[in-house]
Amino acid sequence: DQQVKQNSPSLSVQEGRISILNCDYTNSMFDYFLWYKKYPAEGPTFLISISSIKDKNEDGRFTVFLNKSAKHLSLHIVPSQPGDSAVYFCAAGYNTDKLIFGTGTRLQVFP
Amino acid sequence: ETGVTQSPTHLIKTRGQQVTLRCSSQSGHNTVSWYQQALGQGPQFIFQYYREEENGRGNFPPRFSGLQFPNYSSELNVNALELDDSALYLCASSLEGGGNFRETQYFGPGTRLLVL
Numbered sequence: 001d002q003q004v005k006q007n008s009p010s011l012s013v014q015e016g017r018i019s020i021l022n023c024d025y026t027n028s029m030f031d032y033f034l035w036y037k038k039y040p041a042e043g044p045t046f047l048i049s050i051s052s053i054k055d056k057n058e059d060g061r062f063t064v065f066l067n068k069s070a071k072h073l074s075l076h077i078v079p080s081q082p083g084d085s086a087v088y089f090c091a092a093g094y095n096t097d098k099l100i101f102g103t104g105t106r107l108q109v110f111p
Numbered sequence: 112e113t114g115v116t117q118s119p120t121h122l123i124k125t126r127g128q129q130v131t132l133r134c135s136s137q138s139g140h141n142t143v144s145w146y147q148q149a150l151g152q153g154p155q156f157i158f159q160y161y162r163e164e165e166n167g168r169g170n171f172p173p174r175f176s177g178l179q180f181p182n183y184s185s186e187l188n189v190n191a192l193e194l195d196d197s198a199l200y201l202c203a204s205s206l207e208g209g210g211n212f213r214e215t216q217y218f219g220p221g222t223r224l225l226v227l
Binding site: 004006036041042043044045046089091098099100101102103104 | 115144146151152153154155156159167169201203216217218219220221
């Protein structure tokens with residue numbers, strides 16, 4: 001039972017353009033959502049989070065949008081840079097620090 | 112650099128053996144969570160320890176067990192290894208368990224386990 005889904009395994013974007021990574025979830029109990037970024041041979045690094053009481057959170061080039069009615073969240077990166085090339089995981093949780101991760105989207109930003 | 116270290120980085124075992132993986136948490140962090148990441152999948156929550164007590168467990172059998180020590184280092188033990196246990200094992204430390212600091216889970220680089 002995949003409670004958090006990232007249906008696009010990969011995404012390729014030109015440098016300077018917007019990258020949009022999507023995530024869907026099924027459990028309406030989730031009350032916070034996070035995005036992690038992972039480079040090869042490293043652990044996931046926290047990027048940005050959003051509480052279920054909000055619909056948008058912004059941090060520099062990164063913005064996360066939450067649509068609770070659709071059980072959908074997205075991460076926007078503007079402008080995309082080559083250093084953003086990595087695997088991005090969305091994760092969700094409630095009450096505890098147990099996180100449910102999606103399967104990841106590999107983002108490649110090309111010049 | 113998160114300050115969370117794991118050892119060993121790689122390990123090869125045979126089916127039926129036992130393995131111990133180690134994690135050194137970021138200084139001052141009293142909560143550690145362990146995750147299993149199979150190839151092509153996202154990390155899956157195994158369990159969490161808060162102040163040396165288990166504080167939540169995912170859908171993993173009892174042959175997966177853990178310990179957390181007073182210095183906040185921790186171990187993941189897996190008995191009777193199976194081929195499907197081959198994965199990257201990640202630990203993550205955070206300052207408080209079950210609270211509001213959800214985003215402050217700092218992951219180590221992981222231990223890659225191969226079971227033959």
